[in-house]
Amino acid sequence: xxxxxxxxxxxxxxxxxxxxxxxxxxxxxxxxxxxxxxxxxxxxxxxxxxxxxxxxxxxxxxxxxxxxxxxxxxxxxxxxxxxxxxxxxxxxxxxxxxxxxxxxxxxxxxxxxxxxxxxxxxxxxxxxxxxxxxxxxxxxxxxxxxxxxxxxxxxxxxxxxxxxxxxxxxxxxxxxxxxxxxxxxxxxxxxxxxxxxxxxxxxxxxxxxxxxxxxxxxxxxxxxxxxxxxxxxxxxxxxxxxxxxxxxxxxxxxxxxxxxxxxxxxxxxxxxx
Amino acid sequence: xxxxxxxxxxxxxxxxxxxxxxxxxxxxxxxxxxxxxxxxxxxxxxxxxxxxxxxxxxxxxxxxxxxxxxxxxxxxxxxxxxxxxxxxxxxxxxxxxxxxxxxxxxxxxxxxxxxxxxxxxxxxxxxxxxxxxxxxxxxxxxxxxxxxxxxxxxxxxxxxxxxxxxxxxxxxxxxxxxxxxxxxxxxxxxxxxxxxxxxxxxxxxxxxxxxxxxxxxxxxxxxxxxxxxxxxxxxxxxxxxxxxxxxxxxxxxxxxxxxxxxxxxxxxxxxxxxxxxxxxxxxxxxxxxxxxxxxxxxxxxxxxxxx
Numbered sequence: 001x002x003x004x005x006x007x008x009x010x011x012x013x014x015x016x017x018x019x020x021x022x023x024x025x026x027x028x029x030x031x032x033x034x035x036x037x038x039x040x041x042x043x044x045x046x047x048x049x050x051x052x053x054x055x056x057x058x059x060x061x062x063x064x065x066x067x068x069x070x071x072x073x074x075x076x077x078x079x080x081x082x083x084x085x086x087x088x089x090x091x092x093x094x095x096x097x098x099x100x101x102x103x104x105x106x107x108x109x110x111x112x113x114x115x116x117x118x119x120x121x122x123x124x125x126x127x128x129x130x131x132x133x134x135x136x137x138x139x140x141x142x143x144x145x146x147x148x149x150x151x152x153x154x155x156x157x158x159x160x161x162x163x164x165x166x167x168x169x170x171x172x173x174x175x176x177x178x179x180x181x182x183x184x185x186x187x188x189x190x191x192x193x194x195x196x197x198x199x200x201x202x203x204x205x206x207x208x209x210x211x212x213x214x215x216x217x218x219x220x221x222x223x224x225x226x227x228x229x230x231x232x233x234x235x236x237x238x239x240x241x242x243x244x245x246x247x248x249x250x251x252x253x254x255x256x257x258x259x260x261x262x263x264x265x266x267x268x269x270x271x272x273x
Numbered sequence: 274x275x276x277x278x279x280x281x282x283x284x285x286x287x288x289x290x291x292x293x294x295x296x297x298x299x300x301x302x303x304x305x306x307x308x309x310x311x312x313x314x315x316x317x318x319x320x321x322x323x324x325x326x327x328x329x330x331x332x333x334x335x336x337x338x339x340x341x342x343x344x345x346x347x348x349x350x351x352x353x354x355x356x357x358x359x360x361x362x363x364x365x366x367x368x369x370x371x372x373x374x375x376x377x378x379x380x381x382x383x384x385x386x387x388x389x390x391x392x393x394x395x396x397x398x399x400x401x402x403x404x405x406x407x408x409x410x411x412x413x414x415x416x417x418x419x420x421x422x423x424x425x426x427x428x429x430x431x432x433x434x435x436x437x438x439x440x441x442x443x444x445x446x447x448x449x450x451x452x453x454x455x456x457x458x459x460x461x462x463x464x465x466x467x468x469x470x471x472x473x474x475x476x477x478x479x480x481x482x483x484x485x486x487x488x489x490x491x492x493x494x495x496x497x498x499x500x501x502x503x504x505x506x507x508x509x510x511x512x513x514x515x516x517x518x519x520x521x522x523x524x525x526x527x528x529x530x531x532x533x534x535x536x537x538x539x540x541x542x543x544x545x546x547x548x549x550x551x552x553x554x555x556x557x558x559x560x561x562x563x564x565x566x567x568x569x570x571x572x573x574x575x576x577x578x579x580x
Contacts, residue, residue, distance in 0.1 A: 056460070077464075078459045078460075079458075079459050079462050079463055079464045079465070080462070082459065082460055082461055082462035082463075083462055085460075086460075087460045089456070089460075093454070094454065094456040094457060094460075095454075095456075095457055095460070096454060096457055097449070097450040097453035097454040097457055097458075098453060098454065099453045099520075100446075100449060100450060100453055104446055104449075104450070105450070105457075107443070107446055108446055108447050108450045108457075108458065108461055108463070109461050111443055111447070111461075111462070112461045112462045113461075113462035114462070116442075116443040116444045116446075116447050116463065117442070117443055117444060118439070118442045118443070118444060119442060119443060120441060120442060120443075121441060121442055121443045121445070121446035121447075122441070122446075148520070164461070165460075
């Protein structure tokens, strides 16, 4: 199968040379095949969100290169990469324009990565198309297309953002802990919708999550990160067999190895220094 | 009667300034002081061209374009050179003071003997009303003033409709979204920086257009005429929002126009009652301050009451 996303030894250090120096990505290499649904998990500060932001172009890399659908995008600014990428953020406020209507938000999304000219943003045809898609959510929002999106709940906004991001099928869908800010019930709904959309449109998806349950239930490949590196990459039948306990065990193992490293270093220091 | 007519006309002319300030202040959330310089720029460019005998419509359009250039300069400073928007506005405004003096060659240019929209309105007025005076609601008014008011009403309505239509296009909708949620627009492939530059250009273009019309109404352009104009625009927007409760785009634009006219009428009245004109800017500034702070105070009191 063809490779949709390829990361080649990417590195990023924030605030280099200061007390706040963070080596967020320490040489991550990854190849993701078209139409695969990849879950990324990791502890806080493991670099999982940074990985997603690097792909999206929120910052430029220190080293390494990124190729999406055969195009090298390493130096592309964020808005140019948007032609290839659909995104949903952790914060429901980031993905929508709260003061504008649902329909207007969709009108902006419908031109993702395309030139925006002086034709009407909301033609009758566009309005009808938006109504069709929003109706698919079966949440009654299709009667409120002209209401400001800011009046909706976080879960509703995330569902709409997901529809907006996939209005034009993206080469790559990036989901950055998109249910983390929601209550459990809304989170379940958004996850269900995510599964539906990804399957129906056969999207190549990279999803960061903090939820071990989601990591086990969703996707066909699982990447585990720790301190800016990928330490485990599970796919196929092994991914299907994976349970939450297995995940926790793997994370424990990494942490224990690290403690051992630290205590071993301490021991050596005491002995020789 | 002449006082009212004058207030209405100036109010309408300044409505374009208010709508311009609405774009920078409400759509993009920037306080853009370039306005103080670009209104004079529009007046200066139009006046100098009119004195040379250029067609008034063309001269007014050139004023508009000059304003767009000024806005672009501020926009590029904010976005490409990463200068604080407030400072970028101050820099452009300060530079424009010299530029305006250069354009005019002196501190003011009289249009008394030039062919302008003002002199056109005089001719039209006399033709329509068969004389230099016309009765309006039992009072006698100069037919030039009535014609001028009619002309400005048409011009301002036309420009506002055009602007409303622009903000409903793909580009205009994306620009509004960029002001509302920059991260969303970036993720959807829009360059927030470019939209800000276009917005500031459009905003200052409208402000300069208002300056060009103002010069032709009052018969001169003056290097000092821009002082405090951004506050004037803010006051109009705030009054407009209070009048319309304007949450939708159309209401906000109509509100800015109504706010500008109402504000000018109030100013004309209090001046008539003997307010010292020198105090006008102080009072305007205090008004805007109170209008900006009051909603927050009321909210806090309400929160305290429910707590």
